[in-house]
Structure formats: C-alpha cells, structure tokens
Amino acid sequence: MPDFSQQLSQYMPEAAAPIISAWINDTGCQFRIARRRRTKLGDYTAPFRGAPHKISVNHDLNPYAFLITTIHEFAHLQTWQQYKHRVKPHGMEWKGHYKQLMAPFLRLGIFPPDVRYAILQYMENPAASSCTDVHLYRALRKYDENVTEQCTIESIPTNSIFALENGRVFQKLEKLRKRYKCIELSTDRTYLIHPIAEVILIKEAAGIKK
Template sequence: MIEQLQQYIPTNAKENLEYLINKHDFCLKIVKGRKTKRGDFRATQPLATITINNNLTKEQFLITLVHEIAHLHTHIHYPRVKPHGMEWKQCFKQLMLPFLTPTVFDEPLLKHLAKHLINPKATTDSDIKLSVVLQEKKNTNRHHNYYIFDLKPGTLFSLNNRTFKVLNKRRTRYECLEIETKKRYLIKGNAPVDIV
C-alpha cells in the first residue's frame, strides 16, 4: 500500500507511515477532491474504510491520513466514544509525533502543527494560523490576495465566483452578504478571497 501513496506524501514520511498503515488492516481509498471534507473514516465490515482526497498537498494528505488512522485506532480500542473526544486527541497526537521533524514538514508549518497538536481540533481549518500556512502551500499556483480576516467591514470580495460584502465579525466567522441574492452567510475568517 505504501508504494501507492508515495506520490501523495512527503518523501521522508514513508517509513513511519508504512509502520502505521501496517498496524491494523483497513481499506484505503483515494478519492476525487471534495469541498466539505478532506478525508473520512467509516467502521465498515469486514474492513474499516478510510478515504482521502486526491487534491491535497503532500503535507495535508499526510496530516489527514494520520487523522483518519487515529479514528481507526480509537474505534478499535474505544468503540463508543466521541469522534474527536479525548481518546482520539491523545491517539492523534501520539501517531503524529514521529512525523514532527523538519525533514517531513518545513519550519513554518512544523511550528504551527506542533502548536495545533497540543489540543487538536476536528479539522486543521479550525486552527486559523495552521490553515493559512497549509492553504499558502496549496495555492502556490493560484494566489489569493487576502483572507476574510484581513478585510474591513464593507469590503467587497469574490469567493467561489460569487460576490460578497463583509458585514461584521462573529466569534470565529464573518457575517457576509451575497450581493446577488441578498442572503447572509457566516464564512470562516481563513477563507482565501480576492477583493472586487
């Protein structure tokens, strides 16, 4: 299985990832990119199934795969716990430790990833600084000028070929008005956008 993954992961992650993958049997599927998630874990029979999007950077692919393998390990040892509860957090941190080296992740990403792993969230998108570093790695070909958290209220911006206006900040999201439909949306502050 590790040979199939080489094109998706950082080169120096291969050995530790191979050990992790061989620890428990599961079915791994690399699927077309989805907007709503990067990967998922399902406790299917006879083998659990993990899916990972094929359009991730090598670093994001590795983080997502280890995240989902942590769900597998947690399910095996604690079958009736919350998906991102304390048991999963501990497992995810433990499984990520061998990868936290500058030979796998570059220094800016490594710094933010290490902080994230102190108390990991359900998604790296919940960690604004980490998600920005990961997005910048992904968007080397297509550069967005701003993130919503950079914009002042009243600023017009483009996101997914739609035009919005920033209204105000709510806790971690921003209330925005879609110009065409006049509908209001809450959008994450780390969404990469272009000013109109």
C-alpha cells in the same frame, strides 16, 4: 505483507511513507487516494458487515497536508478500535490518539519549520479539520503547487459585498472573536463566517447595509 511505501511517497514526504504503510498493514485498512472533494480532505469509515476499516485522502493535497490528513483519519481508526461509537468523533479520545500518532513525524523532522510550529500550536486543541486552524492552513498553503492568491473573508475590507461559491451574497461586518459577522443580503440574516473561507469579491467597502 505488501509495502505501499513507493506509492505513498508520491503523495507524502518520502520518510513518512514506510510508517503509513506499516499502519495500513497492521490495521488491515483499505486506504484509497480519492479525487478532489470540496467538502472534505479525507474521511474514515468504520468496519461494517465484514468490510475493513476504510480511509480516503484527496489526491491533490500537498505532501504535508496529505500526511496530516492521513494521521487525522488514522486517529479516527484508533479511536474506533478502542471505543467503537461510544465517544464523540473529535472528542478528547480522538485528540489523544491524534497527538500520539503525530509524535513520531515531529521527531523525524519531516515537516518544514513553519509547518512544524503551526502543528505544535494546532495540537494544543486539534479540531475536526486542519483547515479550521488559520495558522496551520496558512502554513500548509505555501506548499501547494501552482498556488494563487485566493480571496478570503479576512483579506477583503470591512463592509465589502461578496459571494460564496454557492452564489449566496453577503456583506462583511465586524470580527467577533475568531469569525466575521456577515449579513446575507437576500434574507437580512446574520452569519459567522470563518476568516479563511474563500469568497468572490463583488463590491469593495460598500456602505453599511440598512
């Protein structure tokens, strides 16, 4: 069987590469290093009309984020093998496989202490994307190359005016549980936006919109 360890070690911690290489061989998965995608870090496609399992992971992730995303997608593969389409994509079955697949990497001490701690917290209730977990996202961001300080919802003052990447303009209001209440200025509609959503600050601490 081919050994993909050398190629994989360019994108993930070296100690993890042989394990992932074995997973690829054992499942017959078509594993692809993908270009950067803003809407997702990786994806899984189930077998269809004779095609194999397919997993892709963005090439520009730091090694720990790349590995976590790879484990996330292999958990989808295992869930499909056991249940096909009979369960929710990120339901209890997927969460169980995710925790099981993550375990050997935690035992090997592959992750730095801050990332390991964030993973352990995240694993209490894994979500559809590691980016939705604020603590894990912050821990992983520290290991990005050429990291620059990004402007996020949580980093700007309340009542500030900001724009999203798509050009829509909002005013930040109060925090409701885990997300910030924001009002879109062109429509007066209210939205709840994740605290680590990247934004463009237009006007700091403006007066409350009437």
